[in-house]
Amino acid sequence: MFTGIIQAMGEIEAMEPRAGDVRLRVACGELDLGTVSAGDSIAVSGVCLTALDIEGEGFSADVSSETLRRTTLGGLAPGATVNLEKSLLPTTPLGGHFVSGHVDGVGEVLECVEDARSVRMRLAAPAELARYIAVKGSVCVDGVSLTVNEVDGARFGVNIIPHTLEHTTLGGFAPGRRFNIEVDLIARYLERLFSADATAGAGAASRHGRLAGHGFPGRAGS
Numbered sequence: 001m002f003t004g005i006i007q008a009m010g011e012i013e014a015m016e017p018r019a020g021d022v023r024l025r026v027a028c029g030e031l032d033l034g035t036v037s038a039g040d041s042i043a044v045s046g047v048c049l050t051a052l053d054i055e056g057e058g059f060s061a062d063v064s065s066e067t068l069r070r071t072t073l074g075g076l077a078p079g080a081t082v083n084l085e086k087s088l089l090p091t092t093p094l095g096g097h098f099v100s101g102h103v104d105g106v107g108e109v110l111e112c113v114e115d116a117r118s119v120r121m122r123l124a125a126p127a128e129l130a131r132y133i134a135v136k137g138s139v140c141v142d143g144v145s146l147t148v149n150e151v152d153g154a155r156f157g158v159n160i161i162p163h164t165l166e167h168t169t170l171g172g173f174a175p176g177r178r179f180n181i182e183v184d185l186i187a188r189y190l191e192r193l194f195s196a197d198a199t200a201g202a203g204a205a206s207r208h209g210r211l212a213g214h215g216f217p218g219r220a221g222s
Contacts (some may be wrong), residue, residue: 001087001088001095001098001099001100001101002043002048002087002088002098002099002101002129003085003086003088003092003093003094003095003096003097003098003145003183004085004096004097004099004138004140004143004144005085005087005091005095005096005145005147006083006084006085006143006144006164006167006168007031007081007084007098008028008029008030008031008084009029009081009082009084009162009167009168009169010026010027010029010044010058010081010082010083010084011026011027011029011079011080011081012024012025012026012027012076012077012078012079012080012082013025013027013058013078014078015076015077015078018062018162020065021062021063021064021065021068022061022062022063022068022073022074023060023061023063024044024049024060024061024062024073025047025058025059025060026042026044026058026059026060026061026082026084027057027058027222028057028058028084029057029084030060031084031086033054033057033058033059035086036051036054036059036086037051037189038052038053040054040086040087041050041086041087041101042059042061042084042085042086042087042089043084043085043086043099043143044061044073044083044084044089044143044179045071045072045073045082045083045102045142045143045169045179045180046071046083046099046101046103046141046142046143046144046180047063047067047071047073047101047103047143047180048087048100048101048102049061049062049063049101050062050077053101053164057166058158061094061174066130067103070092070103070105070106071106071180072106072142072178072179072180072213073136074092075178079163080222081145081169081172083142083169083171084143085143087200090134093141094128095145096138096145096150097130097138097140097145097184098185099140099145099182099185099187100182100185101143101182103180103181103182104126104129105125105126105128105181105185106114106126106175106178106179106180106181106183107122107123107124107125107126107141107178107179107180107181108124108177108178108179109121109122109124109174109175109177109178109179110122110123110124110175111175111177111222112173112174112175115149115159117161117162118159118160118161118162118165119159119160119165119222120149120157120158120159120160121157121158121160121170121173122142122155122157123153123155123157123158123179124154125146125155125156125181125183126181127153127154129154129181129183130151130153130154131187131191132183132184132187132191132211133148133151133154133183134148134151134187135148135149135150135151135157136148137187138184139156139181139182139183140180140181140182140183141158141170141179141180141186142167142168142169142179142180143168143179143180144164144170146158147159149171
C-alpha cells in the first residue's frame with residue numbers, strides 16, 4: 001500500500017529480458033534504502049514491485065509479462081526517469097490517498113497549459129476506467145496522487161503545483177506522453193459490491209436499504 005506522495009526520482013539502469021518477462025535494475029537517487037529489505041515493496045512510477053538485490057543506491061525487481069502488458073514499464077529503456085515511493089507504514093503520514101500500486105491501465109497526456117506557476121494538464125484515461133473518475137476525487141498518475149478538477153467522458157483535468165513539477169516526472173510530461181493510471185480504490189470496491197448484489201438478484205431497493213442501514217441518507221421520497 002502507498003500514498004501517492006513521491007519520495008524520490010530514480011533512473012532505470014538496466015532492462016534484462018528473462019524468458020518472457022524482465023529483470024529491472026533501478027538507481028534510487030535520494031531514496032533512503034536503509035529500511036528496505038529484500039521482499040519489500042517499492043512503487044516505480046505507480047507500479048508495485050518487489051525489491052530484490054538491494055545494493056548501494058539501487059535495487060532489482062522482476063516485472064511479469066502481465067505487468068509489462070498493462071503498464072508503461074515495458075516501454076522504458078536505460079536512462080529513463082521514474083517516480084519512487086516506499087510502501088506505507090503505520091506511522092506514515094497519509095498525505096495523498098490510498099494507492100495499491102496495481103495499475104488499472106495506461107493513459108495519455110492531451111494538453112499541458114501553464115497557469116501562473118502551476119501547469120494544468122488534460123489527460124485521457126482508457127474508456128473503461130472513465131466511470132471511476134469523479135470531480136474532486138483522487139487519481140494516481142505514474143504513482144502521483146492527484147485531485148481531479150474536471151471530467152469529460154474519459155478525459156479529465158488536473159492541476160500540477162510547482163513542487164510536484166520539480167520533484168516528480170510530471171514536470172517532463174508533454175502531449176502524447178503515456179502514463180500509468182490507478183483509479184480510486186473505494187470506487188472500484190463500491191462497484192464490485194453493487195455488481196455482486198445484482199448477480200445475487202438483489203435490486204436497487206436492497207442496495208439503498210443496505211446503505212441506509214449504515215447511516216447513509218435514503219432516496220428522496222423513500
